[in-house]
Each structure stands twice: as C-alpha cells, then as structure tokens.
Amino acid sequence: MNIAASAAMSYQWYNGSTLLTGQTNTVISWASLVATNAGTYTCVITNSFSSVTSSPAVLTVSALSAQKASYEAAVMAEPSLISYYKFDDRTCHDSKGTNHGTLQGTANFSEPFGFPPGSALDPNGAGWGQIGVVANFDYVSGNGTVEMWVRADWDTNTIGAYYPALLSNWDFYVQPAANYGFSMDPQKAYIASWDTQTRQTNTLPANAGTNWHHLAIVFNSDPSWTLFWDGVNAGTASLSTRIPHPGGTTQLGAPSPVGGIINFPAWTGKLDEVAFYSAALSATDIQNHAQIMLGPVNNPVINVATSGNNIVLSWADPGNWVLESSPTLPASSWTPVQTNNSPATIPISGGKEFFRLRAQ
Ligand SMILES: [Ca+2]
Numbered sequence: 001m002n003i004a005a006s007a008a009m010s011y012q013w014y015n016g017s018t019l020l021t022g023q024t025n026t027v028i029s030w031a032s033l034v035a036t037n038a039g040t041y042t043c044v045i046t047n048s049f050s051s052v053t054s055s056p057a058v059l060t061v062s063a064l065s066a067q068k069a070s071y072e073a074a075v076m077a078e079p080s081l082i083s084y085y086k087f088d089d090r091t092c093h094d095s096k097g098t099n100h101g102t103l104q105g106t107a108n109f110s111e112p113f114g115f116p117p118g119s120a121l122d123p124n125g126a127g128w129g130q131i132g133v134v135a136n137f138d139y140v141s142g143n144g145t146v147e148m149w150v151r152a153d154w155d156t157n158t159i160g161a162y163y164p165a166l167l168s169n170w171d172f173y174v175q176p177a178a179n180y181g182f183s184m185d186p187q188k189a190y191i192a193s194w195d196t197q198t199r200q201t202n203t204l205p206a207n208a209g210t211n212w213h214h215l216a217i218v219f220n221s222d223p224s225w226t227l228f229w230d231g232v233n234a235g236t237a238s239l240s241t242r243i244p245h246p247g248g249t250t251q252l253g254a255p256s257p258v259g260g261i262i263n264f265p266a267w268t269g270k271l272d273e274v275a276f277y278s279a280a281l282s283a284t285d286i287q288n289h290a291q292i293m294l295g296p297v298n299n300p301v302i303n304v305a306t307s308g309n310n311i312v313l314s315w316a317d318p319g320n321w322v323l324e325s326s327p328t329l330p331a332s333s334w335t336p337v338q339t340n341n342s343p344a345t346i347p348i349s350g351g352k353e354f355f356r357l358r359a360q
Contacts, residue, residue, distance in 0.1 A: 009047045015039040039117075068118070071273070071292045075147070080279035082136050085129070085252070087272060088118035092129045092252075096275075101131040105266065107253070113149040113212045113272040113293075120149075120272035123253030125164075128266055129274075131250040136278055137169055138179050138248055139219045143280040147216040147289065152188050152208045153269035159186045165255060165264035166191070166271070167217070169248040179248040180225075180239070182217060183264050184208065191215070191227050193237060194264075200237035202227035212272075214290035218280045231290025233283055233359075283359045300357050307345070313355060314343035321357040329354045 013023035016039050020028070028041065043054040075084055076096065084096040090109040092101030107127025112118040121129050131137070136144075146167055154164065163183035170179060181194040188208040190201040202225075216228035223239040252274060253267030281289075300315040315321060323344050324334035334356065338344040346353070 009045050012044045012046070014042050014044065067293055071289065074289050074292060075273070075275050078275075078277060078281065078285065080145075080277040080281070082276045082278050083131075083134070084276075085121070085131075085274040086118065087121045088112065090119050092121070092131070099131055099134045099137075101129050101252070104128050104130045104251075104254070107266075110270060113151070113270075120151075120270040121252060121274070122270050123267040125154075125268040126255065126266050128165075128254030129252035129271075130254070131252065133247055133249055134276075137250040137276055139169075140179060142219070142221050143278075144219040145216055145277040145279065145281040145286075146274070147214075147277070147281070147286070148274040149212050149272040149293075150184075150208075150215045150267075151210065151212045151270040151272075152184055153210055154186075156187050159268070161186060162265045163192060164266065164268045165251075165253060166215070166267055167250075167252060168254055168264075169250045181264065191217075191229075191234075193225055193239060195239045197240035200225075200239065202235035202237050204229055205232065205234055210269075212270075214294065216281065216286045216289075218286075220280060228283070228286045228290075230294060231287040287359050302355060302357060306348075309348050310345045311348060312343045312345050315357055316342075321359060323355060324358055325353050325355050327351060327353055334358070 011024050011026055013020045013028045026043075028043070040056045042056050045052050045054065072086070075081060081096050083094045083099045085092055085101065086095055087109055092103065094100050105124075105127030107121065107123045107129060109119040110122040112120045123129070148167075150166065152164070163185055165181060165183045168181035170181060179195070183192050183194070184190070185192060185201070188204065190203045192199050192201045214228075214230050218226040218228065220226060220236070224236050225239060226236040227234040253271055255264055255266045300321060303314045305312045305314070313323065315323075322339045323337040323342075325337050326332075326334050331354065337346070337355070
C-alpha cells in the first residue's frame with residue numbers, strides 16, 4: 001500500500017486504531033503476512049500546519065481467508081449439521097438453522113481463530129453464549145457431535161481449583177440440572193464431562209497451552225463420549241445412564257448455575273466456529289475438518305521389521321487406526337488387515353503388498 005508523497009510531511013500508519021510503531025514511510029509493506037496483519041489501514045499525514053487521514057485500505061490475508069472458507073464449506077456440507085455459530089458478525093447467529101443465541105453476562109467477541117476478519121466468542125470467565133432450549137441439542141438417547149475451536153487463555157498457576165466450562169446443556173431451576181456439561185481441568189490436561197452423576201475424563205494428548213485447538217465431542221448411544229483433539233481420537237469415556245431432561249438450555253462457556261451441585265466458572269478464553277450435528281461424525285470427517293486449518297497432524301508412521309518368515313508392522317496410537325492393504329498402488333480398493341491393534345504380523349509372500357493406516 002502506498003500514498004502519494006510530498007516533502008516536509010510525516011506519516012504514521014494505523015491498523016484500525018492501533019498505531020504501527022516504525023511504520024512512518026509513504027509505503028507500508030511486510031516481509032511476510034500473517035493473519036493478524038489483516039485489517040483496515042489508514043495513514044495520518046502531518047505537516048507543520050495540520051494533519052489528514054488517508055482513505056482506509058482494507059487488507060485481507062487471502063490464503064488464510066481461503067482456508068477459513070474451506071473450513072466453513074466443510075462444516076456446511078455435513079448432512080447432519082444442525083447449527084453453526086461463527087461469531088464473525090459479533091453475534092451468536094446460527095448460520096445453518098434458526099437457533100440463534102445471545103450474549104450473557106460479561107461475554108464479548110474478540111479476535112477469531114486464525115482467520116480475520118471475523119471474531120470469536122469470548123466468555124471472559126464470567127459470561128457465555130446462551131443458545132436456549134433446542135431439543136436436538138439434548139442428545140439424550142442418540143448420537144451427535146459438537147465441534148469447535150477452543151483457546152484456553154488462563155494461567156494454570158492462578159486459575160484455582162475450578163474447571164472452566166466449555167459447553168453445557170442444563171436447566172438452571174430443576175435438579176438434577178444437567179444433561180451434560182463439558183469443561184477443561186485447571187491444568188489443561190484433560191476434558192471432563194458431567195452428567196449429574198459422575199465426572200468422566202479424556203486426557204489431552206498435550207497441554208492445551210494458550211493456542212487454538214480443534215475440539216470435537218462425539219456422543220455415542222451406549223452412552224459414552226469420544227474426544228477428538230486437533231483431529232485425533234483422544235479417548236472415549238462412559239456417561240452414566242442419562243437422565244432425560246428435555247428443556248435443558250444449551251450454553252457455550254457458561255458458569256454452572258448459582259447454587260448448583262457443581263461449580264464451573266465460565267470459559268476463560270475463546271470459543272469459535274461452534275457446530276452442532278445430529279450424527280456422530282466419523283473420525284475421518286473430524287480429522288479432515290481439523291486439517292483444513294492445521295495441516296496434516298499426527299499422522300502415524302508404520303515401522304517395518306522382520307521376524308522369521310514374517311514382517312512385523314507397528315505404529316503409535318493403535319486405538320485410532322485401521323491397517324489396510326492393497327496389492328497395487330494406486331489401489332482400486334483397500335482391504336482391512338487389522339483394527340485397533342499394533343503390531344501386525346504379516347507372512348511374507350511372493351508378491352507385493354502395500355499398507356496404509358486409515359483413521360477410524
Ligand atoms: Ca469466527
């Protein structure tokens with residue numbers, strides 16, 4: 001971007017209302033662009049008598065915008081999508097259905113996950129997004145998925161003993177109040193569920209830090225829930241026999257009800273791109289969604305060894321992958337060899353065989 005130059009003037013560039021230190025030339029440029037460079041730029045031009053502000057120039061970081069568009073398209077293409085909250089227009093508008101929500105308490109909107117322009121829900125430790133009573137979100141007896149991007153901003157040294165709440169479906173005034181509540185432990189080591197009877201946990205593969213992560217919670221009808229973290233299956237935990245509680249209010253990042261039997265504070269960080277589905281998304285779908293923004297993550301490596309007249313294939317994280325084989329490449333079809341178990345012992349034969357691991 002540049003403006004016409006003339007003598008005896010000084011220049012100061014701004015992104016929105018933020019003064020850009022050192023950007024005092026007629027031209028503003030970047031060695032490389034990142035998402036936070038996006039914004040509306042103006043230059044205040046000053047001479048000894050007065051100052052004038054240039055017409056605004058909007059910079060979008062198009063590669064990231066394209067990623068965001070791909071992500072949105074992938075979500076919207078899921079046949080079981082019920083509701084999708086992007087928060088990009090600084091509302092809790094439902095982009096898919098009509099289950100629009102509202103801000104409550106001190107919640108606000110703030111910087112989005114990785115792809116401005118736009119914004120994220122910021123429950124701010126005390127507020128939340130109130131979606132209200134949506135029967136399809138009760139997930140009382142069937143399958144479903146809730147997917148979102150999360151950022152845990154708190155300091156693990158000062159958060160105290162409480163579990164910041166991600167997502168809940170409960171009634172403030174009737175006990176037992178909850179169909180379900182999900183939170184993260186204070187040390188950011190696991191995600192916990194609460195179903196009025198027990199707390200169950202699935203351990204995060206790594207400390208959540210203060211970065212954005214992709215989170216999917218899959219409800220299984222047995223009943224249990226499976227955690228996917230950054231596109232990878234992080235475990236399944238049981239739920240107690242559900243107490244059907246139609247009329248539960250769905251809340252994003254909300255504190256527990258005052259006087260309730262549990263005491264979650266609101267989410268202390270940000271939530272973005274929250275999607276509710278009526279079906280359990282497959283591991284492949286979830287991985288594909290996450291990888292649109294994260295790139296390939298945690299893909300396993302097949303280790304090959306020999307043992308007598310066998311080859312032995314092994315890989316990490318065996319619970320998440322199906323070993324498949326094909327005699328040709330590219331394969332016309334893949335044949336399952338082994339599920340949920342590593343290593344696999346394969347007799348050596350005369351021909352070629354190709355192997356892959358498929359996320360399940
Ligand atoms: Ca957003």
